[in-house]
Amino acid sequence: MDDSAEDAFRAFVTARSPALLRSAYLLVGDRSKAEDLLQVTLLKAFQKWRRIKDPAAAEGYVRRAMVNTATSWWRSRPYRERPVDTLPERSGSDEIAARIEQDAMWQHLRGLPAKQRAVLVLRYYEGMTETEIADALNISRGTVKSHTSRALGSLRRQFQDEDAQQETVTL
């Protein structure tokens, strides 16, 4: 790789790695694993940089590779890893209830099978369409639909149960 291509790669990493790391974190639910995932996929992009060239295409490539690596990691290492994560420092007193709710939601998200979680992250965080998700995960639109409905179904059931319990308590 010549110097100018390498400079372009460095500029891409510097500009896009914060956003990519956040996506990686949502996909794997753990800071250390997210860093590893980002590095592994950036290395792949570096090795194919001459063919990628366009930074916009590079971002698409890295995102697809991250999602696929994250879901295959789950396949290959189901129970060796456990999430370690840090909550943000900021939390005003009026935010406590919201934070507890978000914690519960996050724990449920983390408990989902990786492909279901990936579909939710791509849809609700990345704002991708069903077709884009199908393309990124290399699965059919029907499979995207079924992953989404299974994931939402289990979250909905969980939270309806909790809402029902809360109502009982407040009565």
Next chain:
Amino acid sequence: MDRLDERLSSTLEQRAGSIAEPLPYLADDIVRMGRRAARRRAWMAAAGGVTALVLAGVPIVLSVAPGQADQPAVGSTAESTAGPAPVVPTNCAVERLALPAGGARTLVMAMAPTGRYVVGRTAHPDSTSDFDLLIWDRGALHRVDLPGEQQIPTDVNAGGVVVGSGNGQAWLYGGGAAVPLPGKRSSAAAISDGGVIVGSDDGLPVLWRSASGAPAALPLPEGTWEGQATDITADGRTIVGTIRDTKTNTSHAYVWSTDGTRRELPLPVTDGVPAAGAHAAGITGDWVSGAAETQHTSVVARWNLRTGEVQTLPDAHGAGGEISADGWMVASDRFGNGTLLLSRQATLRLPGLPDHDDARIADVPKSISQDGLLIAGNAASAAAKDTLPVLWRCT
């Protein structure tokens, strides 16, 4: 957008926002790693010469190496593997393991069945992608600068031989030298006391009888499969793994024995409904740890090979994979707040560090000794704003 959609979006936004700026050396590291790729191939090619040195210290037969397998952990009560069923522990205390200099991104990853060796990783100075191997030998810390990148140790045997993987390259560290294991795209998951290594190569479960030998494919049922071996007993007689039918997309927990037999473990049944799939993660004696996949989530499971007993543990989450000779496992509780020791009779909650901070960081157990009384892992510390390597001792 209904309420659930809003909750999902805001949870993801908030969580993503909690991730600070990444890694100052990231671009430099990736460029260096890319340049090193060619050199790594050279390292593999040169490995034949180094291997002979290592193998002097690594017995390669399918048997326990005398004098290596039976060294008990100092300070632990390690006699319980013989004799009658042990008393269920009632009390566990947490103690910190020595932290390496620098100490960034230090994580305990595995422990020998005897508890003597604990292995982990820590960031190499000035790098985000190069990790040093950490070996705590009865508490004394050794740090090893391994070749390669993204080095993650996955197991250590009773003789202190470590296996791990990084960037699709399985490796072994023993006798003072690190060697890559032969293979196309390899991953090492576990090593027996006799030095037999199991893992995967090119997406299929394999076994290495020695660090220099080619990986041998473990036999699979008829059909199209992918998968990996995840653990081998200390005596090297039994291997477990997860195999996946690529046509039906279902996972199966699988057991191979050195007598040539192999079989699928039964799918756990919860509330009358059989699981959609199963994973095997660890084996000690007759006990296999793993997970059952339901339609919506996965739950911790354990099997007994002798009695055929299968059990799911829905309140536990993410068992570390190891299991004791009496079927005890460690896990986080369902919401990640706290560490559980799951014996067959009772569940015991393990204490955090004195300055633990449940709200911010979770304690993570990684490995349980064969006698069930030592647990290695990473415990949250408010002062460190991170987890620290720890050992729980139970009595």
